[in-house]
Amino acid sequence: MTDRVVVVGAALFAGGRLLAARRSAPPELAGRWELPGGKVEAGETPPQALVRELREELGVEAEAVERIPGEWPLKPGYVLHVWTARLLSGTPRPLQDHDDLRWLGPHEADSVDWLPQDRPAVAEAVRRLSALPGSAAQV
Template identity: 55%
Template sequence: MSQPRIVVGAAIRDGRRVLAAARAYPPELAGLWEFPGGKVEPDETEAEALVRECREELGVEIEVGGRVGGDLATGGGRYLLRVYSAALTGGEPHAKEHAELRWLASTELDSVPWLPGNRPAVDALREAMEA
């Protein structure tokens, strides 16, 4: 079995809220919510991948912070998701590749159906937001 591919997600905070993104595709994942991000390319660090993905997917610049929760297996074990806290440093998020974006307070995190692989990070983030 090959090693899982590393994917990264950005828990972009705006004060007491975090940005959530609804998948537009593939069809079996459309309408489920995630943290924006994507695959880490061989020539980049996880932080560099997050900066690039947020620029491509949202049209924003971010500063990457610390990890949120631990490694999360997704995609039937094909991917290893690592979520990082992040702060907006430039631009306003636009849904370029997602169906919808929403800013959610800690009390609103359960108002959207999250991808199962993102759920542990959502729970860890809720604790951090309420601390």
Template identity: 50%
Template structure:
């Protein structure tokens, strides 16, 4: 029997040539590091539905996923829980102003500032894929 893989979705929310980064509050070992907002895909839920739900829960906003960037990126293996992969979409803000409902803080990063924050390892491979979307 093969182990089920947990899919996690991330939103590269872009506005005015800047990417929204979210600073983790939990768990304690990840507190203060930065990520793309998002979360786990629930059973029976599509990746897109999960992305929209997670942005509403974490940021209080409605987003429209535009296009997937990069490939599947594996998370570092955890002692408990199934193996997990991250999938990222460029998303447009449709309604609301992002608020740090589950994060320590939020920050809009322009292309030249993308490397100024301490990204979580699973998010790092997507930064170069997102950068071209911040121009123009």
């Protein structure tokens, strides 16, 4: 089997909304929106990596809840896995790799220019978000 680097993305939910993060780098991705996250490091499980990445990139404490089925190629040797995540404490701030953040309700998810590899997971995250109790009232 070929070695692959797993990159975890967080479909971070709070208050009936999904967090979108706008890339500031590298230049070919700058200005596009993604689910925040990063590479799984040696010795980490994907949920542990997700928690660490959200702490480093956004300054928040969160917990991984459930993996969204599927995986999406990023660049050669890299694959994206997305997990739903719950915000436990803190207010997300763009500390690394991002220059803007937006909380999007289920009907606002298409208002940003998502990176292509994030789109299938975002669609599933929005479906799950729409099914949460009270989410329709928050939109």
